[in-house]
Amino acid sequence: GIQVEQSPPDLILQEGANSTLRCNFSDSVNNLQWFHQNPWGQLINLFYIPSGTKQNGRLSATTVATERYSLLYISSSQTTDSGVYFCAVPTSGTYKYIFGTGTRLKVLA
Amino acid sequence: EPEVTQTPSHQVTQMGQEVILRCVPISNHLYFYWYRQILGQKVEFLVSFYNNEISEKSEIFDDQFSVERPDGSNFTLKIRSTKLEDSAMYFCASRVSGSQYFGPGTRLLVL
Numbered sequence: 001g002i003q004v005e006q007s008p009p010d011l012i013l014q015e016g017a018n019s020t021l022r023c024n025f026s027d028s029v030n031n032l033q034w035f036h037q038n039p040w041g042q043l044i045n046l047f048y049i050p051s052g053t054k055q056n057g058r059l060s061a062t063t064v065a066t067e068r069y070s071l072l073y074i075s076s077s078q079t080t081d082s083g084v085y086f087c088a089v090p091t092s093g094t095y096k097y098i099f100g101t102g103t104r105l106k107v108l109a
Numbered sequence: 110e111p112e113v114t115q116t117p118s119h120q121v122t123q124m125g126q127e128v129i130l131r132c133v134p135i136s137n138h139l140y141f142y143w144y145r146q147i148l149g150q151k152v153e154f155l156v157s158f159y160n161n162e163i164s165e166k167s168e169i170f171d172d173q174f175s176v177e178r179p180d181g182s183n184f185t186l187k188i189r190s191t192k193l194e195d196s197a198m199y200f201c202a203s204r205v206s207g208s209q210y211f212g213p214g215t216r217l218l219v220l
Contacts, residue, residue: 041216
């Protein structure tokens with residue numbers, strides 16, 4: 001089945017710094033979602049991005065489907081950005097999601 | 110914006126007890142899912158449900174698990190006889206097409 005890997009596994013930043021999180025997937029996909037898991041465990045949808053680039057405030061994402069990767073950019077990071085970031089891709093058929101291994105981000109004040 | 114809701118937010122139960130986790134998907138959605146996340150690990154697929162039947166299940170979803178959509182709005186996950194290793198966060202998700210919308214999760218602790 002499809003494999004989804006994320007890097008780096010852990011990231012520590014000072015407030016105000018920028019970062020890039022990467023999601024690699026082993027097979028072609030027709031969708032990809034980025035989530036932020038907050039300290040309460042909730043999965044907050046960030047982007048639904050099968051291809052191209054999207055921006056939402058300080059966050060933006062780019063998916064290059066032909067090369068099987070997606071990038072999440074966080075600019076001017078804030079302490080509230082801390083948490084775990086997951087990407088997820090659907091399988092064919094039932095469209096169940098395969099989640100990546102996650103990047104744990106800690107932003108220091 | 111419509112959202113998926115889940116109840117309870119937290120549940121503590123004794124090993125061997127039955128638990129029912131409840132979800133209210135977004136009203137016009139047709140496809141429903143349950144996922145599980147053991148503490149510190151990634152989110153794993155449990156089961157998908159469409160047209161009032163299971164469309165796919167993972168190897169985790171054994172005979173102790175069942176799902177139901179009893180009244181056209183709720184979507185439930187039942188664990189018949191809980192084990193310690195069932196302790197996890199359980200997420201419900203729904204979609205009509207495209208992206209999945211996730212509920213806030215139920216944190217289950219089995220003692």
